[in-house]
Amino acid sequence: MSKSIEFVKGLDKIIILAQGYSWYQCPEKAPEGAEIWGSNVIYRDYPNVDRLFFAHDIRHNILHDDVDLVENINKLEVPVYTAGVCKILKKNAQIPILELINEFKTGFFLNVIAYMLATAIMQKPKALELYGVDMRPDAGGEAYTNEKGSVEFWCGAAICRGIPIKNTKESYVMKTKQEGSFPGFKKKVPQKGLYNQIPKEERNPFVLQNYIILPVGTEI
């Protein structure tokens, strides 16, 4: 049965599933008393999510990952939380950013996982589990490096509120090196966004200026 848009307090476990390499280690289905919260387009690899979170505009993912994103998400009928309002999605609510600031008196959200962790902490689950939240250094970039700290910040908040965190061996969160070696590794579904419809050699910022993106049907 699909979930209500309202969050559930006091769950046994909230599983946070992101798109890092260790995503596939997530249990196939949420155990009783638990929910699986997915980030971005993880539904393509793992459709059994209970809630989905996008912090950047979903059109980024339409361009890069899934040209049929809206149709596919609406078919899932799961609540989808976004930074802004997204009326094209059947079951949409905004990430409760103001509530989070009010609760924690701080705003350190450098990626969608940070929002998910903070929102999860507010629901007071008995435990948190992370899959695909790998924060690998080889993902590169100054911005990405800082994101690791943001994720760890919220892990610290959870632990100090008495919520234990279980993570995959391969994740770099609260560590400086990878411990596991991805046993039973599964590849992700390849990207199939709008940009995949143009020749590969033209997918660069210069040639892309020759292209225009237009809505099909009404924008709401």
Next chain:
Amino acid sequence: MLTEKGFKEELDNIFILGRGKSLARCPVKKPEKTEYWGCNNIYKVREVDRLFIMHNIYATQFNRDQDLIKNINEKDFPVYTLGDYKVLKNNIAYPMEEVIQEFGISYFLNSISYMLPLAIMQKPKNIVLFGVDMSFGTRTEYMRNEKACIEFWIGGAIGKGIRVQITMESTLLKRRGRNTFYGMKFVQKEKGEHPVLIPDYMWGRDKCAEKYKIIKFMDSF
């Protein structure tokens, strides 16, 4: 248990002092119900209540402060270390076992990350960081991990309801060139007005279609 080791209860503030430039902003005169906790040779610039030397003290003496042992033995503050140093007058072993038991994690990548959990355990109203700047200029992988580690413990303090204050110069809880609300942006509608946090819609359009198409309209190269 920690009070038995000379820790005070009911502090308003614990000021944690690192070696970054913003240490200069730490008041010389200590506010009431406040303790100054410094690391390494910070005792030279501020009167600390507790000193933390998490490296081997002989290495610290060799690398940073030739008269370290002599100097700190002339002071009365306790010196927390990981090893047992009989050569120090007021040496106290860092209560590693109690800290790990309290938080259920062993995650310490620098001196500050040892000091923060111990400070959290004292339950002060505020933890204030001076000189803990974690400069973006120090772009090694090592430094990047340390920043995240300190942010982990700051999150821990926030989780416990302790207010954490950081100097403007510090990079902690920040990202270069962007705000800290992913997917959001600050706008100032008129000059002098307070900026407002709003969703950062793509193409500046808050309306979205179910599908989009991509069309080539010219062939420049």
